[in-house]
Amino acid sequence: MSDSLQDSLYELLVESLAAWRIAGSVDRAADGSFLVRAGANDIRIERAPKHLPFRWMVTTAGRKRGALSVVAVLRQLRTALDPGYVPSNRVRIAVSPQVAS
Amino acid sequence: MIPVAVLTGFLGSGKTTLLSHLLRQPEFARTAVLINEFGEVGLDHELVEASDDSFIELSTGCLCCKVRSDLARTIDDILCRRECAKLPPFDRIVIETSGLADPAPILQTLMTDVKLAGRIVLGDVVATVDAVNGLDTLEREEVSAKQVALADHLVLTKSDLANGAQPQLLDRLAALNSGAPLLYAHHGKIEPQSIFDAGGLESRAKFLDDGTWLVNEACEHSHDRHAGIKTFALVREAPIRAVALTLLLEALAEHCGADLLRLKAIVQIAEYPEKPAVLHGVQHVFHPPAWLKRWPSGERRSRLVFITRRIPRAWVEALLDAVEAEVAEVEEAETHQNRRPARRHAAMRDPDH
Numbered sequence: 001m002s003d004s005l006q007d008s009l010y011e012l013l014v015e016s017l018a019a020w021r022i023a024g025s026v027d028r029a030a031d032g033s034f035l036v037r038a039g040a041n042d043i044r045i046e047r048a049p050k051h052l053p054f055r056w057m058v059t060t061a062g063r064k065r066g067a068l069s070v071v072a073v074l075r076q077l078r079t080a081l082d083p084g085y086v087p088s089n090r091v092r093i094a095v096s097p098q099v100a101s
Numbered sequence: 102m103i104p105v106a107v108l109t110g111f112l113g114s115g116k117t118t119l120l121s122h123l124l125r126q127p128e129f130a131r132t133a134v135l136i137n138e139f140g141e142v143g144l145d146h147e148l149v150e151a152s153d154d155s156f157i158e159l160s161t162g163c164l165c166c167k168v169r170s171d172l173a174r175t176i177d178d179i180l181c182r183r184e185c186a187k188l189p190p191f192d193r194i195v196i197e198t199s200g201l202a203d204p205a206p207i208l209q210t211l212m213t214d215v216k217l218a219g220r221i222v223l224g225d226v227v228a229t230v231d232a233v234n235g236l237d238t239l240e241r242e243e244v245s246a247k248q249v250a251l252a253d254h255l256v257l258t259k260s261d262l263a264n265g266a267q268p269q270l271l272d273r274l275a276a277l278n279s280g281a282p283l284l285y286a287h288h289g290k291i292e293p294q295s296i297f298d299a300g301g302l303e304s305r306a307k308f309l310d311d312g313t314w315l316v317n318e319a320c321e322h323s324h325d326r327h328a329g330i331k332t333f334a335l336v337r338e339a340p341i342r343a344v345a346l347t348l349l350l351e352a353l354a355e356h357c358g359a360d361l362l363r364l365k366a367i368v369q370i371a372e373y374p375e376k377p378a379v380l381h382g383v384q385h386v387f388h389p390p391a392w393l394k395r396w397p398s399g400e401r402r403s404r405l406v407f408i409t410r411r412i413p414r415a416w417v418e419a420l421l422d423a424v425e426a427e428v429a430e431v432e433e434a435e436t437h438q439n440r441r442p443a444r445r446h447a448a449m450r451d452p453d454h
Contacts, residue, residue: 005426012416012423070424074420089354089355089384089385091350091387094213
């Protein structure tokens, strides 16, 4: 994992807890993984093994799941921590253009 | 394509008076007006008199919730009647919303309804604000703040009664949406050319290029009121990869939903650096990127302006940093393996290529 991505992901995890108003902490382990603690939840985020078709593994309550990107990591993290969160909105592309062609 | 403009503003803020004046101006000839009123018996449409080549349709009920499909159906209907010469050949449509309506779902309907695709283009959103009561209304009514936040132009009405606008009101408007030009209506009158000009892409690019949004940078922290509505801008020196931008939009839509009121951006896409892409989104609905032929000025930094509710700027910034770092890492790995980086999002394709 690059230093840049390591630092950026740490910042994103910290800011995400704040944005979702979830009391918790994010710690970085020496092996490059992250541990997010919030309430009774301990969530581990680490790099996926190279033979798997994922970039990240997210372990929640003993269950390990793959994630394709930091966006997918965020989705899993919030689903685990925020009971009111329903990831229902997907980007929708307008059928009308911004200007008449 | 027919531009469809939206006139919004809280109850009693002077929408109908303004519209009545505009419809008497020659510049506003050939206008179809859709008036939405809340309540079983509409009245506003009786107060508006259109010229011979303009006309008014009325709908009742709350436009922003249960009758969104009615709006699309009504527009479809008048377009059909225009095509078969059963209506005057109007050149624009103006929707006057109910004073209680949230404009966001209306904009989404105009952007996404398949029956209207290719026949209309979203024009300007204009919000009227009452110089006498506007400040109180903005404090009290969340939907009023949202109407202001979503507008392309703000029109201050009744300033003749208020003996000018209160400085506090101007501060509030600047905090909610400093990028929108503020116009003054005197006795309900305004220069017709100044609003609903359907400047579209060029005017959006101009807004992003001339730095008016910088005002928000200075005052962001001091104006986080109005149900948490605020504006902020992210600026990037380096071009942004199309995939990173797509991932950013996906995450914003997923996590912010209705709290992302509006996004306007001019972006230097790494894959097409010579042509700026203009982005425009309302909540989780985004127009396909439009490409300007060239940069409006020497300024080539990407500028993304967000109008949001309860979304911290720091989170959006961290999100963009993280997706950019991840995409860069993937690209580097793929380059290392002598493979071309994937371009994921069809909507990001330059139409000229």
